[in-house]
Amino acid sequence: MTSTSRRTFVIHALTASGALAASSLALSQTAAAPMVKDTDANAVALGYKADGSKTDTKKYPKYAASQNCANCALYQGAAGSEAGPCPLFAGKQVAAAGWCASWVKKTT
Numbered sequence: 001m002t003s004t005s006r007r008t009f010v011i012h013a014l015t016a017s018g019a020l021a022a023s024s025l026a027l028s029q030t031a032a033a034p035m036v037k038d039t040d041a042n043a044v045a046l047g048y049k050a051d052g053s054k055t056d057t058k059k060y061p062k063y064a065a066s067q068n069c070a071n072c073a074l075y076q077g078a079a080g081s082e083a084g085p086c087p088l089f090a091g092k093q094v095a096a097a098g099w100c101a102s103w104v105k106k107t108t
């Protein structure tokens with residue numbers, strides 16, 4: 001192997017491994033979005049419960065058992081998903097069965 005072809009091989013190998021590492025990182029960031037916890041400060045502020053049936057109905061009388069994140073206009077998870085993003089909790093996922101005081105009926 002000449003020094004030019006060896007250099008070319010090394011450059012190609014480094015580029016390929018860098019691209020693979022970058023795509024793996026992007027995948028893991030998507031898959032690893034953490035769940036909002038009921039105890040997170042903004043969750044407490046919005047009365048979020050991952051299990052909406054545990055909502056404090058004295059504090060949030062507008063809650064109804066039929067309401068959950070999955071049928072909220074702000075929920076961005078796919079239909080039938082167990083969890084998905086919500087713009088009120090950037091970088092995290094809310095439970096489809098969750099609820100918070102900002103619930104708005106999905107119209108579609």
Ligand code: SF4
Nearest residue numbers: 069072075086100103
């Ligand atoms: S705004 Fe809607 S989707 Fe987001 S946490 Fe509250 S109820 Fe769930």
